[in-house]
Amino acid sequence: MPITPFLEVPKTDRYWLCNAQVPRSLLAAGLGRSASIAQSSLEVDRADLVLVDLEVNDGRLLSVRSPTANLETDLGEADLGDVPAIDVKSGLVWPCLVDMHTHLDKGHIWPRSPNIDGTFEQALAAVQSDSQQWWNAEDVYRRAEFGLKCSYAHGTQAIRTHLDAFDEQGEISFGVFRQLRQEWADRIQLQAVCLVSLDYFLTSKGEKLADLTAAYGGVLGGVTYMNAEIVQQIDRTFDLAKERELDLDFHTDESLNPDDRALRLVAEAAVRHEFPGRITCGHCCSLSVQSDREVEETIAAVKAAGISIVSLPMCNLYLQDRRQGQGSRRTPQYRGMTLLKELKAVGVKCAIASDNCRDPFHAYGDHDGLEVFTQSVKIGQLDQPIEDWPSAITQTPAEMMGLNGVGKIVEGGSADFVVFKARSFNELIARGQGDRVVIRRGKQIDTSLPDYAELDDLMGLVG
Numbered sequence: 001m002p003i004t005p006f007l008e009v010p011k012t013d014r015y016w017l018c019n020a021q022v023p024r025s026l027l028a029a030g031l032g033r034s035a036s037i038a039q040s041s042l043e044v045d046r047a048d049l050v051l052v053d054l055e056v057n058d059g060r061l062l063s064v065r066s067p068t069a070n071l072e073t074d075l076g077e078a079d080l081g082d083v084p085a086i087d088v089k090s091g092l093v094w095p096c097l098v099d100m101h102t103h104l105d106k107g108h109i110w111p112r113s114p115n116i117d118g119t120f121e122q123a124l125a126a127v128q129s130d131s132q133q134w135w136n137a138e139d140v141y142r143r144a145e146f147g148l149k150c151s152y153a154h155g156t157q158a159i160r161t162h163l164d165a166f167d168e169q170g171e172i173s174f175g176v177f178r179q180l181r182q183e184w185a186d187r188i189q190l191q192a193v194c195l196v197s198l199d200y201f202l203t204s205k206g207e208k209l210a211d212l213t214a215a216y217g218g219v220l221g222g223v224t225y226m227n228a229e230i231v232q233q234i235d236r237t238f239d240l241a242k243e244r245e246l247d248l249d250f251h252t253d254e255s256l257n258p259d260d261r262a263l264r265l266v267a268e269a270a271v272r273h274e275f276p277g278r279i280t281c282g283h284c285c286s287l288s289v290q291s292d293r294e295v296e297e298t299i300a301a302v303k304a305a306g307i308s309i310v311s312l313p314m315c316n317l318y319l320q321d322r323r324q325g326q327g328s329r330r331t332p333q334y335r336g337m338t339l340l341k342e343l344k345a346v347g348v349k350c351a352i353a354s355d356n357c358r359d360p361f362h363a364y365g366d367h368d369g370l371e372v373f374t375q376s377v378k379i380g381q382l383d384q385p386i387e388d389w390p391s392a393i394t395q396t397p398a399e400m401m402g403l404n405g406v407g408k409i410v411e412g413g414s415a416d417f418v419v420f421k422a423r424s425f426n427e428l429i430a431r432g433q434g435d436r437v438v439i440r441r442g443k444q445i446d447t448s449l450p451d452y453a454e455l456d457d458l459m460g461l462v463g
């Protein structure tokens, strides 16, 4: 049974969304600053929210202004001309979401390849076996498309996915990616990153993969496992990226082993190579268990190298500090979220993202950027105050992906919004928001989610 959105947006090209509260950090500088937010009785978050009226015309945000109608005033009395208006009643309006670290190629294999003990090691093994058996183009396409349908319905406008790319899988998955990028171009901006362990780049196959990634307009990436050749592997990856003018996106230190220091090594390599492109490092969990001095030095190195960080809190929560053979008897004590506040405090760009959905690396998730945000706030205590953390799932990842004008509310920008009934961050985070309204290019979209049964045949659940 589809959930009914909490309001209906006018179907006309031009209309007003009145009495909307926009996160202050997501409103372009200068807009709505004069709004008298004291009209709202929701005092707690008001420093981080701005009450505005938003005028949409022909798929774009035409103007933002201070509300003309008091919350209790009939909108009919407001000076809106003949343009239809809808009262959002202090509901939050966000720009559409940006999910910059996902694995659409792995998504939704859980029913046929569950993680039997929930550990990282088992996740690797289960995915490897699943991919060898099943990952032809149709299988990858249908599961990835399912993920896109979920993302779109939840209000996401841009996604970066990593693609397992060993041997012939690279060609298959990048081919699917190209097709989906084309088919979804008017709904979701898609980027892909190749994913192998970095030792692969020391081989001739690694060079071919870098060519393939460049041919598909991708980003070069891989997992940094600590080993005797790690510096050489990182250097080679930088060389390959530089030669092809590719950006870089690494999985670094996804563990609670304090000796995992790849983030620092990537930062040092970036400086050594004078790397001109964008560099993102994901996970960086080991930073949460290292000494204060080590942390301070690594964060300084990351800052100096201009590296951006993406944290994947839901996946970390699932995998980190779960120990083989002890699952049912032991409660996890360390949760693996990297030091987002400390990184952001020195000016490092920090994003949050979904990572895996319903696969052996993360059994749950629904490609919902809002869930990523609400969970991250709770796991990382990104509240009291919330300040500009909404940027971490909107504007900041858009910048990290090189998407201009995306993930913020700006006059003249595309009218891509998520409208929540929640009137404060407290209400937003406390309740699920399944009745949210998603507006794309000014039009309200169908927010029905795809049925899991669509994938039953792929999962061997039919007949």
Ligand SMILES: [Zn+2]
Binding pocket: 101, 102, 103, 162, 251, 282, 355, 356
């Ligand atoms: Zn990942």
